[in-house]
Amino acid sequence: MKRSYRVAAVAALFALGAGGAFAAPLHPLKERDLRSLVTLLSPAIAPDGKHVALIVRRADFEKNKYRNELVLVDARTGATRTLVRERDDAGDPVWSPSGDRLAYVATPAKEPEAKDEPSPQLYVLRMDGGEPVRVTDAKKGVDAFAWRPDGHGFAYLARDVAPDDKRIKAHDDWFEITDNAWTSRAAPVSTHLWTIAADGKHAHRVTHGTWSLVGGTVYAPDGRSVFAVRAPSASTNHYRARAVVRVDLANGGVRAISLGRADSVDVAPDGKHLLFGAEHPQAFSQTELVVSDLDGRHAGDRSARLDRNVQFGLFTAHGAVVVGANDRTRDRLFSLAPDGAPHALPLGEVDLNGGATVAHDGTLAFIGATPAHPSELYVLRANAPAPQRLTRYNDRVAAHALGGTRTIVWRSADGFEADGVLTEPVNAVRGRTYSLMVLIHGGPTSTSRESFSSLAQLMAARGWYVFQPNYRGSDNLGRRWALATVPRITSAPAQDVLDGVDAVLKLGVVDTTRIGVSGWSEGGLLTSWLIGHDHRWRAAMSGAAVNDWTGYADMTDAKDFSPSFIGRSPWTGPRERALYDAESPLTYAANVKTPTLIMTDAGDQRVPTPLSYEFYHAVRATGTPVEMVVFPVNGHFPTDPLHREEVNHRWIDWFARHF
Secondary structure, three states: OEOOOOHHHHHHHOOOOOOOOOOOOOOEOOHHHHHHOOEEEEEEEOOOOOEEEEEEEEEEOOOOEEEEEEEEEEOOOOOEEEEEEEEOOOEEEEEOOOOOEEEEEEOOOOOOOOOOOOOOEEEEEEOOOOOOEEOOOOOOOEEEEEEOOOOOEEEEEEEOOOOOHHHHHOOOOOOOOOOOOOOOOOOOOOEEEEEEEOOOOOOEEOOOOOOEEEEEEEEOOOOOEEEEEEEOOOOOOOHHHOEEEEEEOOOOOEEEOOOOOEEEEEEOOOOOEEEEEEEOOOOOOOEEEEEEEOOOOOOEEOOOOOOOOEEEEEEOOOOOEEEEEEEOOEEEEEEEOOOOOEEEOOOOOOEEEEEEEEOOOOOEEEEEEEOOEEEEEEEEOOOOOOOEEOOOOOHHHHOOEOOOEEEEEEEOOOOOEEEEEEEOOOOOOOOOOEEEEEEEOOOOOOOOOOOOOHHHHHHHHOOEEEEEEEOOOOOOOOHHHHHOOOOOOOHHHHHHHHHHHHHHHOOOOEEEEEEEEEEEOHHHHHHHHHHHHOOOOOEEEEEOOOOOHHHHHHHOOOOOHHHHHOOOOHHHOHHHHHHHHHOOHHHHHHHOOOOEEEEEEEEOOOOOOHHHHHHHHHHHHOOOOEEEEEEEEEOOOOOOHHHHHHHHHHHHHHHHHHO
16 A cells, blocks of 8 residues: 655654754645646657756746746756756757757747747757757648758658648638548648758658658668658548558658558667557557567567557667556556566656656666656666656655555456555544545546546545546556447446445445546546436536537547447447447436536537537536536647646535535
């Protein structure tokens, strides 16, 4: 059982000061305390392993935006040096092959006479001093880039200018719908490959067509071609149709390397092998790691024996592959031997909580978190018994009294062993009972983990137990568990949640008259379903929920989701429509008796906003207390600091009013 009582931190806080007085006791976390939370992104270790480039993101609440800094961290001492200050979207640092320069993407300042808003461009910074040099002038910005093997140039992806841009500016701007999301305001535009010299000269477009390139790129060892991931059309909504391709830089020719969904691609240090993510032939919702020759032959599933949804893969210098993957209630780093044998790396209580990167000598740098400490930068050296923490950006948040966490395991009705995370109230007293918040993760291909959760800790600070269940479809227990949600995408996971709640109640620590249920996205879906099928809940919050699967299938930008998890379009026959309706919470809205808060963004392209409106009006018609809050922003969850803070505030306040 992992507890958040930090012996070293407590000892330090209670050490005698100059006057002999003791420091004040730790206080529970409050919403405003999270304003100091720092997000760490995109770690990139230098080829020699001596430094790590890192994006440090802080919230600017006065201007309601995030400020990024590009920071250099000494991999031995943790000493930091800021390279680029307060750029709104500086990101994706990549070292040159020799380690003498660092490239990154950022949006330049708007020129006074410019009519259009600036777009992200590629910059290069010399490590021996000097100002960053802007390399690209892409009209619609740079999406991704890669250094040429000799360090003298780049390949990059850039979105095309709309072919009818003049017509659109003249307000003759209608467009035809095919597989667009309901939020579309223009026809989709392709993204294609360009090359450019490191000094910004000789920009050259390589590919053309109605198809599109997505994700990152990587050069072949000879520098004459580039590997990338191709989508069959300008619309990237059909994510299962993406494949790895090799692009000839001389003539723009494109040759397929993989078949089926691909997520990313990399080249091994030996220059002879590719590494790419691909869906398992049967378990399509689980990403496997495939190693092949450069031409795609002799492809083998390196992660088959691991049997986890792979987040990324990194080649090491000695032929092993390091991957990140959720495993039960942890997010671990594994080393995969050439025969696929997995070995969990020694992270102790540290969970992977972001990206990872590897140097030539095998040193790993990664973003990690513990149950009692938010994200920091860590390094793990070859044969080291544990990782070394390099940064202390979030010590201020970690200095609060936090609720201890532990894993809860139960058996589902059909024999699966499921798990979840239980966070106890801060300063819980043995023998007392407390309110229980059931906090359901989204996805479904995600996992609730023991590592630090700001929302769960805010709830624990209110004196509540917080239960975060992992239901079938979660990506922490392998292929069978991931696929066990098909085609009962709602009803089967909901039963897992109920079974998990029953397991928590057996502990005897919960006031059974004060149980709440809540979640966002898939968590919102399951919340909407549970309040229509079970009446134990004191209150509920359903955020961005798929309340109607037919509406979702027609309007979302993730067009492959419902056909994969439920079946063919509901419009293809009465049997299909009946299945979609049977798994939709809207069908059972008349049964809702629980006071419910509904929240969503005004322009949610992933889970269409109208689905929340439908459920709101359906519940409201029954006379059940229901409120709906819409945030006037686009996206599946607010991305600005103030609206994100307001989501947390309303979420917690709703239950504080009802518990």
